Amino acid sequence: MTTALTTKRPAEHAVRLGLRENRLQFTLLVVVNIAVGGLVGLERTTMPLIGTDVFGLTSDLAVFAFIIAFGLSKALTNLAAGALTARFRRRQLLLTGWLIGVPVPFALAYAPSWGWIVAANVLLGLNQGLTWSMTVNMKIDLVGPSRRGLATGLNEAAGYTAVGVTALLTGYLATGHGLRPVPELLGVVFVATGLALSLVVRDTAAHVALELARHAEPLPTGEKTGLKAVFVRTSWRDRSLRGASQAGLVNNLNDGLTWGVFPLLFTDHGLGLAAVGLIKGLYPVLWGIGQIPAGHLADRVGRKPLVVIGMLVQAAGFLLALALLDAPLLAGVLSAVALGLGTALVYPALIASVSDHAHPAWRANALGTYRFWRDIGYAAGALVAGILADTLGLNATVVAAAVLTAASGLLAARWITDRTEP
Template structure:
């Protein structure tokens, strides 16, 4: 992307000229993709084994108690996402990325050898801090690099890398748990992710100069006195701006689904006779499809718009929950088909929501807007685990899945009503 006449192109800290675009920044973009593979791999450690560790290793009998680790993760990640936007005003994105990895160092060791469930929950607080900082910074930095014309593709590639790694790790931990037990072997592969992620992020360059260039090129300058702080942006993103409000609620319900399936599906399908390897396959297939699909859906959202993918994706997810129950007499088939619909539906929604928020946010307050959106989205993890725990303890696992289907369909209809397209950005070359 060219700098407009009369505008001086910024340089980075080493004096190199800065340009926006995927091709122009392909090396740094690729490094950030690999970093996010490590980010996703670390959280993927928990998808198959940890809900089962609660019952089989620590003897927990309440589903809500088992799901407490997801609540801890969701709350800490949501609050970190919110803080991350504000922290970018005081610290470089790279500094926050490195900090996130340092916080994540104890996580695989705690999951592997913690002597009490309380320490597992504490490890998930650290994991939430790690994910909030590292995932927030990788997506922000990719958006910074590519500029407005390729936001959907950038977010699609970012989320594809992360969630494919989540799924692949879930499958691997399921296999390792079958052959080596629930602990410690499956969790210790996280050491590789932490070491590689920390090493790679030391090589990545900061993107502050790219943000400065986009602000200079932006076709809608800030109005005089416009408040770009966290408080004002939080209110704007959460409820004042109709489209941002629509994206925030859809993100919350989407991750409510993920938090619910994270805790419920291992218990539901083992109750119906499936072993750890089969559960690992189901739990891995969902995020793998979610991840790989985004390489296409992110780019597609740049062409057809964000709203069609968001609305239809939420409805596809609702169908996935219905299939999980309708075919439960054949649990492996039910699990696989449900995972396919949930994975495809989430792939449609995820990059389109992030790109939609970026479209409606000025570069000067975009990091805070994305932080706010990601706050509400990841509150969904805690909400999903809380709803799942309460409903499962009182009405059973089946009722929990039905509630998820209804909430997801309703969220899709709200998105259809509230979200609008930002057409000037979609027509960028």
């Protein structure tokens, strides 16, 4: 008996919740997510222009097909990731995501046809869905309920700052070396780094078990925790989760739309690749860095105010892009600032809100469902942008994005409620 107790105590004390208590593992996961964001950042500046200038595409919808493929693939992977965590450890899924991502930079750099680019984006979506889902879940596991906003803010800050810096770098590289293959081969560094560090990161299953044991609210008898039940609950039945899901969808609809439309819009108005790279890089850099104070603020003042204000600021950013288009660089920079800061307010607050309203027993499925709706926004944004741009023009597409974003913010104000963790 004495021996059993003696061997058990160190194990109990080894697993602790908190940012400071798990700072080494948390930091490793932050660096992993820098690599995750860097890989998807390869496409932000150059890919729409590769479609038009290298492969000669004339339809905007055809150009945006790579974003549709990416968004659908990532969204479905996010949804599956929640269910997969019931069968596999998070670290196993993280490593799988990196292995899937190995061919992506080479396909983007040397694809002989646009169909290869679209296929590479299916793999990129699988990679992003597994790696980004696991890094955010693992960080939430490590810190426990009291610092979720800060944890998600740090995670998303790392990823989206990397997206922005990579978009900026690819713009400058494309100016000096052409649209391909040099800018895309940066991705080899990101894949190698992410895969190597994921081999070092420890799994967080013990932290989830500890939080479950401490949770003030026991799981109600008979409550279903499977993917189907949680999907319905997160998508519609729970008012706050429904509000977060629709806001996430529209937020990434914006991102998918700007991903495809802004390089074409601003090059049409005379800007070069370096200037477009600055605009496309500034948006996610501010989005990324801003999530650190935004995540901390979400823990202090609640999630809902940040979501509503952030969506309205994004809507204003779209209108700025059009109002000042006679000075395209100024229009692009001011729009990027508003979109970046608005999204920074929204992103960590939404993930933290979903975590607040989900019991630890079904939180992974709830986050997977939310991330499904959020990232289906990429595909929806690219589809809407392609249809509107082909029929009404790029300017009308930007106006439609502003209207949808403002409406989503008002729905979030009506549906989302803040909940204090006991």
